[in-house]
Amino acid sequence: MLIQALSRNDRRRFSIVTKEAVRVKELAFQYPDTEEKTLKDINFTLRYGEILGVVGPTGAGKSTLAMCLNGLIPEVIEGELEGEVYIKEENIQDFSVADVSEYVGFVFQEPENQLSQMTIEEEIAFGMGNLGVSRSEMEVRIKDALAQVGLTGYEKRSPLALSGGQQQRLAIASVLAMRPSIMIMDEPTSMLDPKGKNEVYDVLQNLKGYDMTGIIIDHEVERIATYCDKILVLNEGEVQAFGTPEEVFTQIELLHQFQLNAPQVTEFLYRYNQEYQQDVKLSTTVKEAVATFESEYTGKV
Numbered sequence: 001m002l003i004q005a006l007s008r009n010d011r012r013r014f015s016i017v018t019k020e021a022v023r024v025k026e027l028a029f030q031y032p033d034t035e036e037k038t039l040k041d042i043n044f045t046l047r048y049g050e051i052l053g054v055v056g057p058t059g060a061g062k063s064t065l066a067m068c069l070n071g072l073i074p075e076v077i078e079g080e081l082e083g084e085v086y087i088k089e090e091n092i093q094d095f096s097v098a099d100v101s102e103y104v105g106f107v108f109q110e111p112e113n114q115l116s117q118m119t120i121e122e123e124i125a126f127g128m129g130n131l132g133v134s135r136s137e138m139e140v141r142i143k144d145a146l147a148q149v150g151l152t153g154y155e156k157r158s159p160l161a162l163s164g165g166q167q168q169r170l171a172i173a174s175v176l177a178m179r180p181s182i183m184i185m186d187e188p189t190s191m192l193d194p195k196g197k198n199e200v201y202d203v204l205q206n207l208k209g210y211d212m213t214g215i216i217i218d219h220e221v222e223r224i225a226t227y228c229d230k231i232l233v234l235n236e237g238e239v240q241a242f243g244t245p246e247e248v249f250t251q252i253e254l255l256h257q258f259q260l261n262a263p264q265v266t267e268f269l270y271r272y273n274q275e276y277q278q279d280v281k282l283s284t285t286v287k288e289a290v291a292t293f294e295s296e297y298t299g300k301v
């Protein structure tokens with residue numbers, strides 16, 4: 001009855017939100033010649049359009065997890081893999097890395113390492129060329145991708161003449177033009193200065209709602225908390241927490257166990273509660289915290 005009442009577009013959207021974009025099931029991985037598994041019994045799912053932030057201390061296994069999701073493990077990087085990864089409900093172990101790359105785009109830490117062409121438009125065309133996209137379609141996608149990352153007008157420039165933040169935005173544009181269903185970014189801002197970090201997160205913020213599922217590994221908890229729909233905390237290859245930013249970042253004591261911090265506002269509220277024996281709700285954004293304080297204290301002071 002409900003389905004019948006929906007328009008064709010609504011039905012399409014309905015089917016998208018109800019399907020899983022990513023399912024990781026009992027995933028474990030051990031590199032050769034190591035004594036312990038780097039990943040142990042990882043389970044989570046993401047729906048279409050959701051953005052996942054992966055946080056964890058150094059060596060937790062975050063990059064290893066990312067490589068299991070794009071098929072580099074175990075096809076290119078060998079080791080003992082257990083469990084399954086489903087992208088768009090297909091088990092990626094049934095496909096080659098090249099096939100998986102049509103659905104899963106990857107943005108690396110260091111932008112320079114992923115740029116190889118003479119001009120910005122050639123850079124964006126390069127990935128599409130490997131997918132067999134026609135010249136006329138490429139032109140449309142180049143224009144669109146540059147507009148999305150704020151680099152319109154830079155088509156003929158050299159990628160090497162861009163700032164770090166612009167280079168990373170170009171790397172994102174190159175992935176966007178390939179129209180993957182999932183975009184994985186492994187610490188895309190770690191090599192950038194604060195201005196570059198802001199540029200990249202502003203672009204990512206604008207991409208939200210573009211029907212693309214995203215996975216971002218980053219130590220920038222402030223930005224992760226506002227940008228992501230779900231957070232996964234990884235430590236020594238095990239999932240310690242998975243849920244919304246509010247569900248995860250309010251577990252301050254758990255985070256501290258793994259030398260991780262919540263956003264500053266959440267840390268402040270936690271310490272305020274401790275120092276003054278209060279029970280103020282822990283918020284993960286300044287806006288929410290202000291609203292909480294206003295409703296608690298207006299007229300009482």
Ligand SMILES: Nc1ncnc2c1ncn2[C@@H]1O[C@H](COP(=O)(O)OP(=O)(O)OP(=O)(O)O)[C@@H](O)[C@H]1O
Pocket residue numbers: 031032034038056057058059060061062063064065
């Ligand atoms: N090719 C490899 N062979 C053997 N061990 C490896 C290999 N690559 C990574 N490791 C080990 O696996 C563990 C997890 O590494 P990984 O890079 O996935 O962690 P990470 O959470 O991404 O760390 P960081 O935040 O420092 O990037 C580390 O102990 C690392 O030394």
